[in-house]
Amino acid sequence: MCLLKVEVSENKKEYQIHINNKEISLLKDIVCETLKDNNYIVVISKKVHSLYGKILNFPKERTFILKDGEKEKNFKNYEKIMDFALRCKLKRNDAIIAIGGGVVGDISGFVASTYMRGIKYIQIPTTLLACTDSSVGGKTAINTKYGKNLIGAFYQPDEVFINVNFLKTLDKRQYNSGLGEVLKYAFIEKSCQCEEPINLMNFLSENYTKVLNKDTLTLLELIKMCVKLKISVVNKDEKENGLRRILNYGHTYAHALETFTNYRKYTHGECVAYGILFAINLAYTLGKIDKEYKFLCEDILSKYGYTEMPKYDKNKIISIMDEDKKSTHKGIHYILADSYASVQEEMLTTEQIKVLTGI
Ligand SMILES: NC(=O)c1ccc[n+]([C@@H]2O[C@H](COP(=O)([O-])OP(=O)(O)OC[C@H]3O[C@@H](n4cnc5c(N)ncnc54)[C@H](O)[C@@H]3O)[C@@H](O)[C@H]2O)c1
Known part of the structure; x- marks a missing residue:
């Protein structure tokens, strides 16, 4: 069992992240203990409810089942x-418990941030992506027809319960999708300014069979x-005024590809992995990284199944990047590799990106 603490500097909010492989049947009592006598609702993914609803045993009348998919x-x-x-x-002391992947976590967190100007929320992530990334850090959002995550808030959860046993039922595609965000952390590790060295890139290279086989101890360590790494960044820059932008590596x-393919063809994590491949090529063409590092990154990505970019009209995808919230009138804040496990922000216009990618 591992207990980590987030201490967000701007609003001084602290919360704990529990990482373990306890019996899932114990979760309800553990969560309710933290809520004391307060009321709550549970928002749970339809699939997760069908798999774990009985074992979790939250009251039916307090359970909202959300259909699955980014579109929801x-x-x-x-x-x-x-x-x-x-x-x-629900009153102001009450809580929303989000059980599912990043979709459930993001929308429930956004509801919690605006319901009566903000109530508690608890994250119980059930996908690898949500365990390693989205359940921590307080980005909440919904999508609109104009793009992804355009409406949202920075709103930290009150507690996060990560139980790796949920990951046993995650299918291969969704599991690999989570690895997209995990790979991101490996490539940005040094820029996260974590006090202790983590060496995630080595870990992923050396343990890829165990990672791919969902070995429990390896998963606990990986998460x-x-x-x-995420806590290190979020504690220093909760609201993405600077350092946190590196998490957009x-x-x-990725967001442009998701929008272009109408959120249907690829998962978010897959798009992130392709986005990293795209960024590696940009950094290499700009002369920011050498061939050796480019090959190293590509080799690790390929170990986890990310070998080739999907073949779409780059011109159209790059044009969509302009509509992203990370773009300004001057250009796009692009995160690019500059050395081993390190990245930096670069302002690039879509015209420059087109030239760099040979359009
Ligand atoms: N808030 C953040 O900081 C942040 C960071 C990264 C990504 N995100 C968001 O997260 C979302 C993607 O999250 P995701 O990859 O978890 O996808 P998801 O929430 O869509 O879940 C993927 C699928 O896995 C199924 N599933 C969930 N848990 C399962 C389990 N234990 N066993 C079997 N199936 C299970 C779900 O039903 C769903 O069909 C995107 O909307 C993305 O924008 C947010």
Whole structure:
């Protein structure tokens, strides 16, 4: 069992992250103990509910089941969850418990941030992506037809319970998708300014069979490493005024690809991995990294199944990047590799990106 603490500097909020492989049947009592006598609602992914609803045993009348898929992170469901919370008479001391992947976590967190100007929320992530990334750090959001995560808030959870036993039922594709964000942490590690060295790139190279086989101890270690890196960044820059932008490594291309393919063809983590491949090529063409490092990154990505970029009209994808919230009138804040496990921000216009990618 591992217990990590987030101490966000701006609003002084502290919360704990529990990482373990306890019996899932114990979760309800553990969570309710932290809530004391306060009321709550549970927002749970439909699939996770079908797999774990009985074992979790939260009361039916307090459970909102959210259909699965990126498309569900929308205004309509935001309103439905709000209505449900109102019907359940949640008050300002009460809480929302989010059980599922990043979609459930993001939309529930956004509801929590705005319900009566903000109530508690607890994250119980059940995908690798949510365990290693989205459940920690307080980015909450919904998508609109204009793009991904355009409406949202920085709103920290009150507690995060990561239980690796959930990952046993995650299919190979969703598991590999989570590895997209995990790989991101490996490539940005030094820039995360973590006090202790983590060496995630080595860990991923040396343990890839165990990682791919979901070995429990390896997973506990892997999640701990990623969460430590994320905490290190979020504690220094909660609201993405500077350092936190490095967590967007691979995401400029990823969000454009997700929008271009209407959120249907690829998962978020897959798009991030492709975005990293795209960024590696940009950094190499700009002369920021040498061939050796480019090959090293590509080799690790390929160990986890990310060998080739999808073949889409680059011109169109690059044009969509301009609509991302990370773009300004001057250009796009692009995160690029500059040395081993290190990245830096570069302002690039879409015209420059087109030239650099040979369009
Ligand atoms: N807030 C943040 O900081 C942050 C960071 C990264 C990504 N995100 C967001 O996270 C979302 C992606 O999250 P995701 O990859 O977890 O996808 P997801 O939430 O869509 O879940 C993926 C699929 O896995 C299924 N699933 C979940 N847990 C399962 C389990 N234990 N066993 C079997 N199936 C299970 C779900 O039902 C779903 O079909 C995106 O919307 C992305 O924008 C947010």
